[in-house]
Amino acid sequence: MPLGSREKSLPISYVTFQEQRCVLSWFRGWNATQRERFMQDLLGKAVPGKVCTLLDSLSTLQVKDKLPNIFECQLRLWSQWFESWEEEERNHFLHLLEEKDPVFVAHFYKCVAGTAGKD
Template sequence: MSGSRPPSLVHLANGLGIATTQSPDHHSSFVTLQEYRCVLSWFLGWGPSQRQQFLEDLIAKAVPGKVCSLLAQLTTMQVKDKPPNIFECQLRLWTQWFESWTEEERNTFITRLEEADPAFVAQFYTGVACTAGTV
């Protein structure tokens, strides 16, 4: 069966409903696309307080060094007697993935997040602008 080849990642991605069109300014890998989908799925299931925490984390990642909350830093350094909850595990994975993404991939993620929740991303942009003192 020389004509029988395994499906390509692009074909598999299309079957999963993942956009794979590669424009000159969009070079996200298949793995990164899966990470986007995962975080967006979590985001859609989070309640208001979890989304607020994610927003603060996203702003801190977008403008590192500008957002310097001592209380937030102390919270992440606390020793806990209980294992992390699912939300905390999701945020840890999110951080690992975000740190591995290129700036372009991070921007693509924000675009995808904006498609899912434009009001949330508007809050994000307002928060980033506040760190620069422009609002």
């Protein structure tokens, strides 16, 4: 098998794949409120400038006088990882997420479509 065709069959790096599996594992354990916060963060990444994310709003209102909880740490890691992924890797993550929760991803796409034409 030529190297070029092998690379096309492996769209993402091993490290990225492990990061994505980790986020999906967290996602399965999140409650409805946490998933909604994740949705807002994902929307902010998908259509930057069109969505004021809940996390952005919360971070400007909260006084950080306590340590972050595990969920907040997970979202920080998720953001760091997502920012390092190429577009193809980001699309791969959405595909994996859709396999785990098609209703969540359908709602995400509906929300993205709802931002069309907004500045």
